[in-house]
Amino acid sequence: MDSDKLVLQLIDHFQEVVALDDNDIASIVPKLEIKKLNRKEYLLQPGQISRYMRYIAIGSMRVYYLDEKDQEHTLQLGIENWWVNDLYSYFSGNPSRMFIQANERTTLVQISKTNLETLYQEVPRMSDFFRLKIQSAYVALQERTIENMSxxxxxxxxxxxxxxxxxxxxxxxxxxxxxxxxxxxxxxxxxxxxxxxxx
CATH class of the missing domain: 1.10.10 (Arc Repressor Mutant, subunit A)
Structure with missing residues (x-):
């Protein structure tokens, strides 16, 4: 699938949540980047800082960490039309403690934190989109934490x-x-x- 189709896939994904006009789309598209990963390739590893929001266009990813006994603990599995990130590292600017790895050959559409902050000013609906996505992610995380304990x-x-x-x-x-x-x-x-x- 070519880059233009992948970008349109993400634009459609945005528009499932917020309304975007042609001017909005014209502002968004130049700020998007395509990232391709081979199976088992790492997108992020401990010690690195997450500087992008990343949308899975093709393929699948997992997020995990290693405990003190080097046991893997999977925190997130993701497939097409899902977002994958270490939000702690992204928001805090601190080094990640997570591995984010491609489970299959995967293509992501990503946007840097700097470009996203610019878009929040240029296209306020993008702020609405990510606010809703992050709220949803927090609710899901809390539900999963309670479920795992109870x-x-x-x-x-x-x-x-x-x-x-x-x-x-x-x-x-x-x-x-x-x-x-x-x-x-x-x-x-x-x-x-x-x-x-x-x-």
Whole structure:
């Protein structure tokens, strides 16, 4: 897919949330950049500072960190039309503690923090768009935190399948397990139990 189509894909994505006129679009388009990643290539690693908002146009990504025992903990899985970032690093300007990695060959449309701040002045609806997106991300994070503390693994798996069935086909089992906070072996058990319960 050529760059123009990818940019139009993102413009359409913006317009699902806010109305943009031709002048708005003319201001936005020159500030967008295309970034391509090979499978397993890193977009961001610990110690680097996130300086872009990044939209997944093609492919899939994951965000994870390593604990003191070098165990992976997956915080986010993302596919087409989703945003991926370390918002802590982006907003604070501090080095990231996260890995952001392509799960497949992936193409992103990204906008630098400097260009986005300019757009907030030139196209105020862009400020509305990102305010709503960040609010939604915060709500989702809080829901997931509470769910992880209060809901058992089987219920978490069922909720994941109900909401993100399409993700299970795109990511390896160990990543899904890490996202759910279980081992791959226990995820296999949960899958078998789920199939038994619905049959």
């Amino acid at each position: 809901v058992d693994a089987y219920a978490r798996y069922n909720a994941f399948i109900a909401e993100y069935r399409h993700l299970e086909q795109r990511f390896p089992q160990y990543m899904i397990a890490s996202y759910l906070g279980v081992t791959p072996e226990f995820l296999s058990f949960l899958r078998k139990k789920h199939i038994t319960d619905i049959s």
